[in-house]
Amino acid sequence: MSLRIASWNINSIRARPHLLEQLLDTYAIDILCLQETKCEDNSFPLASVNELGFRHIFTTGQRMHHGVAILSRIPLELDCRHDWQANGEARHIAVRLPSGVALHNVYVPAGGDIPDRTLNPKFGQKLDFLQRMTDWSAAIREPSIILGDFNIAPLPEDVWDHKALLNVVSHTPVEVAALNALQKSHNWVDLGRHFVPAPQRLYTWWSYRANDWEASNRGRRLDHVWCSPELLPTARSLTTLVPARGWQRPSDHVPLIAEFDL
């Protein structure tokens, strides 16, 4: 069974329903994993996503911030929702695919502006979140996919200027070390770099603050799709849909579309 699984930080699903339509006009997606839905479960636009063909909806949301969802054309089982920090933030939801593979959708904390946990508690929160994810990941014994907005660009080629961003949250050495530890805990395969190896540039996010995101191209690769090593033979492609950054009223992130034979 060929499955197209997409990950997208949508930056409010209620503000951007048109983007879902445009994505589906561009690519047939079987399972769409969203981050930053920014709505509580009881205000999730179920009817409109049903109309788009997603009949099986799994959400965990909260007022104002965060929120993740999995929209599917095929029946899935809810697996779990983790609150690794036990602070009520809606940052993880997982389902079970028909093949038995677990699919984890994660929104890692952004971490604020100052890369110092004593001056900026949000930065410490981000590192602690990653540590707890790492402890959890190390115990995984089943073939799994984990994807989402990890809010870290690990490689020099994942940002527009490695040296300029070394002290900018999302690319600091301590964050990269934390992400590498998470990856190593399960030997996760980074499909972005499997299909587009460094030193090619690869970005998934461009700031809203640029005058012209495309001309300046000051991007970062913050979004990722990883799979268990034993699933790598089933991974067919990973597409980063860069043109979506130029759509009307865009998200600042673009969709990643992974294709698996599962």
Added chain:
DNA sequence: ATGGTCGAAAGTCGA
């Protein structure tokens, strides 16, 4: 080095 733009909300805060 700074500021730039978004969404949710009704202050500003978080990204």
